[in-house]
Structures are given as structure tokens and as C-alpha cells.
Amino acid sequence: PPPPNCSREQRALIQAILKAYERHQIPHDVAKKLLHDQYSVEENFLLLTEMATNQVQVLVEFTKNIPGFLSLDHEDQIALLKGSAVEAMFLRSAQVFSSKTPAGHTEVLEDRIRKSGISEEFIIPMFNFYKSIGGLHMNPEEQALLTAITILTPDRPYVKDQSKLCTLHHPHEPQYFARLLGRLTELRSLNHYHTEIISSWRVSDHKFTPLLCEIWDVQ
Numbered sequence: 001p002p003p004p005n006c007s008r009e010q011r012a013l014i015q016a017i018l019k020a021y022e023r024h025q026i027p028h029d030v031a032k033k034l035l036h037d038q039y040s041v042e043e044n045f046l047l048l049t050e051m052a053t054n055q056v057q058v059l060v061e062f063t064k065n066i067p068g069f070l071s072l073d074h075e076d077q078i079a080l081l082k083g084s085a086v087e088a089m090f091l092r093s094a095q096v097f098s099s100k101t102p103a104g105h106t107e108v109l110e111d112r113i114r115k116s117g118i119s120e121e122f123i124i125p126m127f128n129f130y131k132s133i134g135g136l137h138m139n140p141e142e143q144a145l146l147t148a149i150t151i152l153t154p155d156r157p158y159v160k161d162q163s164k165l166c167t168l169h170h171p172h173e174p175q176y177f178a179r180l181l182g183r184l185t186e187l188r189s190l191n192h193y194h195t196e197i198i199s200s201w202r203v204s205d206h207k208f209t210p211l212l213c214e215i216w217d218v219q
């Protein structure tokens, strides 16, 4: 529950963002495939592609439900989504890993990611980040707010209206909030790895879905 010194508006904002965040989970059919599909590198890549496509759809829906987002300049809405998609998806998959997913899913997902054609040099920082997010033991409000901050971070390429898009009062001990923001810095470093991961898949002629091509400008 939001702390007592949170104003009524802030409380309503937190609840709206939380509600938007909790409305979207990985669909059961994808989670089921996780356990039952084949284990080849190709099958793992196809499954992760389906998961990533679903994550982009979930991200777009969540973002549209962030109060005020739809009243932003339309081009800025696109620029914010495209500029934050990778970080928001790393954050979400980190939260999936550290959440109480049904026993076994996490290990299976980790195994499939490790055997999906991603080179070890990207796997290590990816799972280090997952562990560092898990170590924060964020509650759903904090996960939802951190994701919203990531998306609404104005210093993305092509965002015209760089004015501050959102302020956030974190009434608990201030160093905790500083730690959360510190994770956003760590998160930004993952953009680079993600670009490398995509191009290594492109080199080995892997196909992405139209939505993934659109959000990351891949032909």
C-alpha cells in the first residue's frame, strides 16, 4: 500500500499504473510451450521470438494505460516506446525471473535462453541484471512504477518534448529509491548488448516477427 504521506493524486496515479501493469501477464499458451516444446536452438529461438513479440504487445498496452501518456505528442509517444522497449523488456523479463513463476518455469526459460544462439558475452550481463533486480525484492507497485519511469524517461532519441514527463515521490528511505534508479543505469547498458544479440541473430539469418522488426527498425 502507498505510504501515508502520499497525496490523493499520487495514490490514484500509483493505483492506475499498478492496475495497468497487472493486467498483462505472459499468456498461458506461451508459458505452456515453455515446458513442452522441443529443445533445439531453433525451437528455443522461435519460442523466445513469440515471447518477445508478446512482451512488446504487453508493453504497448501497459504504456497506453499510463495516465497522461496518450495526451503526449503522438510522435513522442512512438519515440518513447521505441526508445524504451529494450529496457522495459529486460526489466519485465527480470521481474518474470524473480517473481514466483510456477516452479520449474524459471529454470526452463533460463535454459532455453542459454541455448538460443546468444553468445556467452551477452548471457552473462543479462543474467547478472536478472539477479540484481531479483535482489531488490520489488513489490508490484515498485515494479510497475520502475517500468513506467523507464518508458517515460524523456532523454530518448527523437523525443521532442524533453520536459520532465513524470515525477515520483518515493517516501521510503531515499537510498532505496536511489538504488532503483541505479538499476536504470545498469538497464541502459543492456541496450548495447541487445543490439549485438539482434545483429548476431540477423547474421545467422534468424527471422523476427513484423512487430519486432518495427519496434527495433530491423528489415
Ligand SMILES: Cc1cccc(C)c1Nc1c(-c2c(F)cccc2F)nc2cccc(C)n12
Pocket (backbone or CB within 6 Å): 045, 047, 048, 049, 050, 051, 052, 055, 089, 090, 093, 113, 118, 194, 197, 198, 208, 212
Ligand atoms: C523473450 C526473451 C526473454 C529473455 C531473453 C531473450 C533473448 C528473449 N527474446 C528476445 C529479446 C529479449 C526480450 F524479449 C527480453 C529481454 C531480453 C531480450 F533479449 N529480444 C529479442 C529480439 C528478437 C528476438 C528475440 C527472441 N528476442
